[in-house]
Amino acid sequence: MSRAFNFSAGPAALPLEVLERAKAELTDYKGTGMSVMEMSHRSKQYMAIIEGAEANLRTLMGIPSNYKVLFLQGGASSQFAMVPLNLFTAKKKADYVNTGLWSKKAIAEAKRYGNIRVVASSEDDTFSYIPELSASMFDPDADYAHITTNNTIYGTLFPELPETGNVPLVADMSSNILSQVYDVSKFGLIYAGAQKNIGPAGLAIIIVREDLLEGRGLDFCPVMFHYKSHADNGSMYNTPPTYGIYMAGLVFEWLLEKGGLEAMEKINRDKAALLYDFLDKSSLFSATVKGSSRSIMNVPFVTGSDELDNAFIAGAEKRNLKTLRGHRTVGGMRASIYNAMPVEGIKTLISYMEEFEREHSK
Ligand SMILES: *Cc1c(COP(=O)(O)O)cnc(C)c1O
Numbered sequence: 001m002s003r004a005f006n007f008s009a010g011p012a013a014l015p016l017e018v019l020e021r022a023k024a025e026l027t028d029y030k031g032t033g034m035s036v037m038e039m040s041h042r043s044k045q046y047m048a049i050i051e052g053a054e055a056n057l058r059t060l061m062g063i064p065s066n067y068k069v070l071f072l073q074g075g076a077s078s079q080f081a082m083v084p085l086n087l088f089t090a091k092k093k094a095d096y097v098n099t100g101l102w103s104k105k106a107i108a109e110a111k112r113y114g115n116i117r118v119v120a121s122s123e124d125d126t127f128s129y130i131p132e133l134s135a136s137m138f139d140p141d142a143d144y145a146h147i148t149t150n151n152t153i154y155g156t157l158f159p160e161l162p163e164t165g166n167v168p169l170v171a172d173m174s175s176n177i178l179s180q181v182y183d184v185s186k187f188g189l190i191y192a193g194a195q196k197n198i199g200p201a202g203l204a205i206i207i208v209r210e211d212l213l214e215g216r217g218l219d220f221c222p223v224m225f226h227y228k229s230h231a232d233n234g235s236m237y238n239t240p241p242t243y244g245i246y247m248a249g250l251v252f253e254w255l256l257e258k259g260g261l262e263a264m265e266k267i268n269r270d271k272a273a274l275l276y277d278f279l280d281k282s283s284l285f286s287a288t289v290k291g292s293s294r295s296i297m298n299v300p301f302v303t304g305s306d307e308l309d310n311a312f313i314a315g316a317e318k319r320n321l322k323t324l325r326g327h328r329t330v331g332g333m334r335a336s337i338y339n340a341m342p343v344e345g346i347k348t349l350i351s352y353m354e355e356f357e358r359e360h361s362k
Helices: 015-024 046-062 076-089 101-111 229-230 242-257 260-280 306-318 343-360
Strands: 067-072 092-099 115-121 143-149 169-172 189-194 204-211 298-302 334-335
Touching: 015 242, 046 067, 046 092, 067 115, 067 229, 067 260, 076 101, 076 143, 076 189, 076 204, 092 101, 101 115, 101 143, 101 169, 169 298, 169 306, 204 229, 242 260, 260 298, 260 306, 260 343, 306 334
Parallel strands: 092 115, 092 143, 143 169, 169 189
Antiparallel strands: 067 204, 189 204, 298 334
């Protein structure tokens, strides 16, 4: 068997142990004589899978009991609409921080339903930093304030959460959920598409404070976009993405076996430091993000020459270092190093970079 070191930003690498277990259980799940894919979502066996997944996610993230966990379809992008459709009050106003393409999409969608104020932006410098935020920048009368905790394309991470007082903080955490410890009680709502750091595409996870499900929302919100329809039915208002939830559940078990999010955060910080330390010393490669805004999940870097970037990526493919091309708006390379990327993957990448640097610095 040959497994690549897959640096894809998403859908992204999954832990081999998880894939092996799914393979072992694929055609006959625990003696049921059927695959999880073939199982009624209301069966006893499936209920144990979804309830187990939720319980383990609650343990991992320390989710307080006054928060609902929803397993929905539609990716993170549906949340760009669901958040305003559900969280607007009669005021219909919200504050957004613009830190990249995903923020921009969230802002554009929310603008269709209400008054959106962009409180800060890093667009002036290709989103290569997280703007300074202070409590006074946020409207105390807004229905909610929205951030993108980790910016997948540009490789930036909020070094700390903004202080928004009583205004519920909403976070698109698609590319760094489960990568570090967050205090869930600081948020009104967290959402994430699964395909970066949780499991296969097709599943989105929403963690929402219960009081936000009452007395808010726009009348015309479609029932499938209504959080409460799903919350009141244990994510079974309709058929949930059953296999994706099963896979996410296996990833949660794997994370618990690894020691939980505190242990993962340490591993992730160490992994990212290896790569950034190399980039900061390199005479050929450099990171596009500086200082405290650096992501520990997505690391964009460049040589400064398109020709060398292309040669580097072609050579990487031959060495089984896959999907390193950067997003078209940034160029160069991007190494996405989610939970499932082993430290050996980073070390192999760095030794290839050293070799490439030696060859091209003459
Ligand atoms: C990938 C990504 C999205 C879009 O996710 P989909 O599931 O494809 O809709 C949104 N936000 C962030 C931060 C992402 O990384």
